[in-house]
Amino acid sequence: MEKVYFHVDLDAFFASVEQRDNPAYRGKPLIVGGLPGDRRAVVSTASYEARAYGVHSAMPLSRAVQLCPHAVFVRGNYAHYHEVSAQIMDIFSSYSPDVLQMSIDEAFLDMTGTERLFGKPGDTAARLKQQVKDETGLTVSVGISASMYVAKIASGLHKPDGLTEVPAGKEEDFMLSLPLEKLWGAGTKTQERLRSAGLRTTADIHARQLPLLTSLFGQSTGTFLYNAVRGNMAMKFGEEAKNHSISSEETFDFDLTDRYAIDTALMKLAENVLYRMHRENVRSSTVALKIRYEDFTTVSVQATGSSPVTNVDDMFGRCKALFSKKYTTGKGIRLLGVACENVEKRSEPVQKTLFDFGEEKRAKMEEAIYALQDKHPDIKIRKARLFSKDSG
DNA sequence: TCTGGGGTCCTAGGACCC
DNA sequence: TCTGGGGTCCTAGGACCC
Numbered sequence A: 001m002e003k004v005y006f007h008v009d010l011d012a013f014f015a016s017v018e019q020r021d022n023p024a025y026r027g028k029p030l031i032v033g034g035l036p037g038d039r040r041a042v043v044s045t046a047s048y049e050a051r052a053y054g055v056h057s058a059m060p061l062s063r064a065v066q067l068c069p070h071a072v073f074v075r076g077n078y079a080h081y082h083e084v085s086a087q088i089m090d091i092f093s094s095y096s097p098d099v100l101q102m103s104i105d106e107a108f109l110d111m112t113g114t115e116r117l118f119g120k121p122g123d124t125a126a127r128l129k130q131q132v133k134d135e136t137g138l139t140v141s142v143g144i145s146a147s148m149y150v151a152k153i154a155s156g157l158h159k160p161d162g163l164t165e166v167p168a169g170k171e172e173d174f175m176l177s178l179p180l181e182k183l184w185g186a187g188t189k190t191q192e193r194l195r196s197a198g199l200r201t202t203a204d205i206h207a208r209q210l211p212l213l214t215s216l217f218g219q220s221t222g223t224f225l226y227n228a229v230r231g232n233m234a235m236k237f238g239e240e241a242k243n244h245s246i247s248s249e250e251t252f253d254f255d256l257t258d259r260y261a262i263d264t265a266l267m268k269l270a271e272n273v274l275y276r277m278h279r280e281n282v283r284s285s286t287v288a289l290k291i292r293y294e295d296f297t298t299v300s301v302q303a304t305g306s307s308p309v310t311n312v313d314d315m316f317g318r319c320k321a322l323f324s325k326k327y328t329t330g331k332g333i334r335l336l337g338v339a340c341e342n343v344e345k346r347s348e349p350v351q352k353t354l355f356d357f358g359e360e361k362r363a364k365m366e367e368a369i370y371a372l373q374d375k376h377p378d379i380k381i382r383k384a385r386l387f388s389k390d391s392g
Numbered sequence B, C: 001t002c003t004g005g006g007g008t009c010c011t012a013g014g015a016c017c018c
Helices: A013-021 A061-067 A078-093 A121-136 A148-155 A171-176 A188-196 A202-206 A210-217 A219-228 A259-279 A312-326 A357-375
Strands: A005-010 A030-032 A072-074 A099-103 A106-110 A140-145 A163-165 A245-256 A286-293 A298-304 A333-341
Touching: A005 A078, A005 A121, A005 A148, A013 A030, A013 A078, A078 A099, A078 A106, A078 A121, A106 A148, A121 A140, A121 A163, A140 A148, A148 A163, A148 A171, A171 A202, A188 A210, A188 A219, A202 A219, A210 A219, A245 A259, A245 A286, A259 A312, A259 A333, A259 A357, A286 A312, A298 A312, A298 A333, A312 A333
Parallel strands: A030 A072, A140 A163
Antiparallel strands: A005 A106, A005 A140, A099 A106, A245 A333, A286 A298, A286 A333
């Protein structure tokens, strides 16, 4: 049977939620991401009114302030956005049992075989859009195609409040009608390389043989480009990613060089990652550390231990060891990040050492603390050193 | 203008084993 | 004393996405 996919994308999601909840913000340029004066902040989402001034996601906030000084600036309420997102994902679930959520503000719906039940895909999408608007006051843009990849691009073509259907068999024509910047998966670097290779349109890529593309761009990117412009991208629906990771990082307002400040930051990040590991009932033996220096160069180290991380002190110890191994320069540090990689379900048995009784006890203790925190989110039980003058 | 935070996937080189 | 070929695992870095 011919496949039918929707890609549904919320329009300027965070900004739209703010404007919905605060009538005074409506019709005005609004920027979510930080307040003017916040150091090193970036724009998370700009309302369409702000985009008219050239403001867009990932732009340094200082730049956004210059472009649009009279905009409304908010830091954002991410817990709230998650709630609204869940409400909308529930609506999606009433249209298809197969919803593949891609992020907080977009999802694929496998609509294959729903025509007898719901009617033509275009009509169904229009109803879905109306229902989201009625129940949440927000608009979405929908792309419809037999190819998930094409549906994804289609949903972005007529934002906001768009509905773009690419008929089956017309995928290649659609791709060839597209400006190169719309090629999802070819970012800044690849766009640059395409330009310098003299390829300016999707048709230019289409005219090149596969071996030429792979010799220019490498096996992976070359094959991707070759298939993408033909609308031939096979994306798997609902396949489990295998290399999960859980990470936490922080960009500091001012660069760090002081060892105590660095250790405090590492402790906070380690605690954060471990808390989430407990909550998700997973474990990991691989700890990774990331350092971004004042000049924005970024290095990383990771190590796979012989047993999983058991508790915060264990995690903190591994992070400190990695840090000492990598940091030899004394350069200013603008970001530290900590991660556990190759995370797996905790139900799988672990080899026990003879010496882990103390560790085990500590892990149990921490679990009890995490459980308490989940129950009473307002209590904060943290390592003594994390209490600083302003937060304690 | 000066660059967030949370992820996934790919590549290339080195270690190690047979 | 000089030197193989293949497979697998691990690591560091980079591209990309929202």
